[in-house]
Amino acid sequence: MAPQTRQAAIVGGNRIPFARSNGAYASASNQDMLTATLDGLVARFGLQGQLLGEVVAGAVLKHARDFNLTRESVLGSRLAATTPAYDVQQACGTGLEAAILVANKIALGQIESGIAGGADTTSDAPLAIHDEMRRVLITLSNARTVQQRLKALAGVRPGMFVPEAPRNAEPRTGLAMGDHAAITAKEWGIGRHEQDELAVASHRNLAAAYDRGFFDDLVTPYLGLARDQNLRPDTSVEKLAALTPVFGKGEGATMTAGNSTPLTDGASAVLLASDEWAAAHDLPVLAHLVDAQTAAVDHVHAGEGLLMAPAHAVPVLLARNGLTLQDFDFYEIHEAFASTVLATLKAWEDPSFCREKLGLDAPLGPIDRSKLNVNGSSLAAGHPFAATGGRIVATLAKLLHEAGRGRRGLISICAAGGQGVVAILES
Amino acid sequence: MTRRELEEAPSTAALFARAAATARGRGGALPDTRLARTGVVADPADVAAYARVCGFGLTGALPVTHPHVLTFPLQVALMADRAFPLALPGLVHVRNRIDALRPIGLGEALDLEVWAERFARHRSGATVDLCASVSAAGVEVWRGRSTYLARGATAPEGAPDADVEVGGGALPDGAVHWRVPADAGRRYAGVSGDVNPIHLSGLTAKAFGFKRAIAHGMWLEARALAALEGRLPEALTADVAFRKPVFLPSTVTLATAPADGGWDLALRNAVAGTEHLRGTVRPL
Structure with a gap:
C-alpha cells in the first residue's frame, strides 16, 4: 500500500x-x-x-x-x-x-x-579512559591466571591515567572545526569586518526578538536562566574588532571568539x-515542512571546505521544488562561524563554483540580506550541537506564521564530517 | 510556645555528637519549641548533588523530597537539645509523610519551621513526630512529618497509640531492581546531612545494635519517588512506612501500582522478599 x-x-x-x-x-x-x-x-x-x-x-x-x-x-x-x-x-x-x-x-x-x-x-x-588503558583493562578482565593479570598490568603507564575528553576536531584531518572554517574563509576571501558585522547583527536580532516577546512561547526558563547566556545585546563591531583571532594563522587570520560560536x-x-x-487537538499549525535535502562533501581528499555541504544541498532542493534562491521570505543559515555563512552566500553568487562544483548553468545569485537570521542565530544564542536544529525550525515556523499564509523559509545547517542538512518550511 | 529563629543551618555532625554525649537521663514531655529559618534558598549545586544521589532529574524544581533535607538540621537541633525527652542516637525512622502542595522552584526563598508533637505509645517503646512546614511568600508549600521510634522508651501517661501503618493495596513483584552499594549511606549522608552513625559504616552501626550499616529511609523514599519521575501528581501526599532495614549492600526491588490517581509502592529485598518500605502517593 x-x-x-x-x-x-x-x-x-x-x-x-x-x-x-x-x-x-x-x-x-x-x-x-x-x-x-x-x-x-x-x-x-x-x-x-x-x-x-x-x-x-x-x-x-x-x-x-x-x-x-x-x-x-x-x-x-x-x-x-x-x-x-x-x-x-x-x-x-x-x-x-x-x-x-x-x-x-x-x-x-x-x-x-x-x-x-x-x-x-x-x-x-x-570523558573516556585513555584508549590504551581501556585495552589494558579489557585484557585484565579476560586474564585467567595471576601471571596473565600481572602481564596486563605491567602495560600500564602514567600517561594512561589521563582521561580523553571529546574534541571538537575532525577525526580524519585532526583539525578543529574552526581551523577548517578558517581555511574556507581564506579561500573565499571572507574579511574580518564582515564577519564581525554578522556577529553583531546576530546578537542585536536575538536581543530584539527576546525584547518583543518573540521567544515567550518558544523558550522555558531552566536552572535560573531565562535568556541565552551567550547573548550580548550591547556588543559592537568596535568591541569585536579588539579580539585576537583564535582560528587560522598569521596575518590573514580573521576568526575570533566573537565571530565563532562558543561551546x-x-x-x-x-x-x-x-x-x-x-x-x-485544537492546536495551531505554524508552518509545514515542505521538503528537505542532505549533502556531503569530501573535505579530506577533494579540497572542499568542511562546512560547505549546505551549498551543495540547497540547489538540489531548489530544483526539486521548482524554486530559485530568491523565492524565500526568510533564510535561516546556521552560524557555526560567521565566515561559514558568508562563504556559503558567496559560493552561491560565484559563477565558477556554481558551474564546476554544483553543475549549474548560472549562479544561484545573492539573497536579500535583510531576510537572513532575522531573530538572531547561533553566534548569539550559542550552539549546543543537536539542539540547534530544533531552535531554528521552531523559530522559523513562528516567523512564517506571523508573516501570514504562503510564506516560505529556507533552513541551512552545516555539520561535522562534511555534511549539510537543508529544508524548506512554508506557512 | 517558644519560637526560635536560626541564622543558618546548624551542623548536624556536631548536633549528633552533642546528642550522644547527653543521651542519658532524658525524659518528660515534648518541648513546645519551634525552630525556624527564613529566606532559605537551596544552593543549586547542593540540589544537583542531592538529585544525583537520589536519582532525580534536574527539572528546575526542587525534588519533592528535598525540603526534608532543608528542615532536617532544625529537627536534629530540636532533638539534640537537652529539653527533648528522647535520646537521638538509636531513634528509628518508621514513617514519613510529605504533603507537597505545589512544585517549589529552584531559587525560591523558603521559610522553614519545625516542631515535635504526638508523643505516642508503641508496642516496643514510644514514637514522636518531627514536623516541618515550608512556606514561600507566606504561603505553605510543603509539609513533612517524620515519625521516630524510641525502643524501650515510655510515652507519658494518657499518650495516644502510635500510628505507623500506611494504606495501599496488594502489589505485584517489583519490576525495578536496585543494587544498593555499601557506600549508599555515606553518599546520602553527604548530601542530606543525616550523619546518623547507623548509616555510615558497619562498625558504627554495630554500636547501635545493627549487624551492618543500613540505608537511610529518606533515601529509599526519595529514590522510589524519583523512579516515578514524570508520573507523579503536581501536588501530592506521599505516605511511607519504613519496615525492615535495608542492610548494605543489598539488592532490592521496587513494586508500583497505579491507585486513585497516584501510586501504591513497596520496596522489598530481592532475595528474601522482606518488605523494607511500603507507601502510597496520592494527588493532593
Whole structure:
C-alpha cells in the first residue's frame, strides 16, 4: 500500500535557554535537559499523559550510558510512557534531521504526531579512559591466571591515567572545526569586518526578538536562566574588532571568539503533526515542512571546505521544488562561524563554483540580506550541537506564521564530517 | 510556645555528637519549641548533588523530597537539645509523610519551621513526630512529618497509640531492581546531612545494635519517588512506612501500582522478599 503523502505541520516548539559551557547548566546531563525541554513542550501544548507517534532526538556528545537517551527522557517526562522514541546523530545536523524524520513518517501516514529534538552538553562531557588503558583493562578482565593479570598490568603507564575528553576536531584531518572554517574563509576571501558585522547583527536580532516577546512561547526558563547566556545585546563591531583571532594563522587570520560560536549547553524540541491531528487537538499549525535535502562533501581528499555541504544541498532542493534562491521570505543559515555563512552566500553568487562544483548553468545569485537570521542565530544564542536544529525550525515556523499564509523559509545547517542538512518550511 | 529563629543551618555532625554525649537521663514531655529559618534558598549545586544521589532529574524544581533535607538540621537541633525527652542516637525512622502542595522552584526563598508533637505509645517503646512546614511568600508549600521510634522508651501517661501503618493495596513483584552499594549511606549522608552513625559504616552501626550499616529511609523514599519521575501528581501526599532495614549492600526491588490517581509502592529485598518500605502517593 503506497499512501498519498501529506506535508507535516509544525505546531510549535520549546527549548531551554542555551548556557555557556560550564555555566548555568554545569550540573545538568543531556537527559536532564532533554526531559525538561520535553516537559516544557508537554505543558505548552497540553500533552500530559498523551501517546504520541514518536519522539526522535539525539545528542552529539554522548555518554555510553545514554545509548537510549531519547527513550529514557520520554520515560522521565509527562508524556505517556508508551510513546516510542529513538536516537539519531548527524553532528550539528541532528536536530533538523530528527525533524525531517518525524515529518517524513507523518507525510507517509505512519504516525500522526511526533516530537523532534536534541540536547548537548559540553560541560557534562563524556570523558573516556585513555584508549590504551581501556585495552589494558579489557585484557585484565579476560586474564585467567595471576601471571596473565600481572602481564596486563605491567602495560600500564602514567600517561594512561589521563582521561580523553571529546574534541571538537575532525577525526580524519585532526583539525578543529574552526581551523577548517578558517581555511574556507581564506579561500573565499571572507574579511574580518564582515564577519564581525554578522556577529553583531546576530546578537542585536536575538536581543530584539527576546525584547518583543518573540521567544515567550518558544523558550522555558531552566536552572535560573531565562535568556541565552551567550547573548550580548550591547556588543559592537568596535568591541569585536579588539579580539585576537583564535582560528587560522598569521596575518590573514580573521576568526575570533566573537565571530565563532562558543561551546554551549542546551536542548530543544519541536512538535510536528498531521493537520488533522493538530485540528483534533485544537492546536495551531505554524508552518509545514515542505521538503528537505542532505549533502556531503569530501573535505579530506577533494579540497572542499568542511562546512560547505549546505551549498551543495540547497540547489538540489531548489530544483526539486521548482524554486530559485530568491523565492524565500526568510533564510535561516546556521552560524557555526560567521565566515561559514558568508562563504556559503558567496559560493552561491560565484559563477565558477556554481558551474564546476554544483553543475549549474548560472549562479544561484545573492539573497536579500535583510531576510537572513532575522531573530538572531547561533553566534548569539550559542550552539549546543543537536539542539540547534530544533531552535531554528521552531523559530522559523513562528516567523512564517506571523508573516501570514504562503510564506516560505529556507533552513541551512552545516555539520561535522562534511555534511549539510537543508529544508524548506512554508506557512 | 517558644519560637526560635536560626541564622543558618546548624551542623548536624556536631548536633549528633552533642546528642550522644547527653543521651542519658532524658525524659518528660515534648518541648513546645519551634525552630525556624527564613529566606532559605537551596544552593543549586547542593540540589544537583542531592538529585544525583537520589536519582532525580534536574527539572528546575526542587525534588519533592528535598525540603526534608532543608528542615532536617532544625529537627536534629530540636532533638539534640537537652529539653527533648528522647535520646537521638538509636531513634528509628518508621514513617514519613510529605504533603507537597505545589512544585517549589529552584531559587525560591523558603521559610522553614519545625516542631515535635504526638508523643505516642508503641508496642516496643514510644514514637514522636518531627514536623516541618515550608512556606514561600507566606504561603505553605510543603509539609513533612517524620515519625521516630524510641525502643524501650515510655510515652507519658494518657499518650495516644502510635500510628505507623500506611494504606495501599496488594502489589505485584517489583519490576525495578536496585543494587544498593555499601557506600549508599555515606553518599546520602553527604548530601542530606543525616550523619546518623547507623548509616555510615558497619562498625558504627554495630554500636547501635545493627549487624551492618543500613540505608537511610529518606533515601529509599526519595529514590522510589524519583523512579516515578514524570508520573507523579503536581501536588501530592506521599505516605511511607519504613519496615525492615535495608542492610548494605543489598539488592532490592521496587513494586508500583497505579491507585486513585497516584501510586501504591513497596520496596522489598530481592532475595528474601522482606518488605523494607511500603507507601502510597496520592494527588493532593
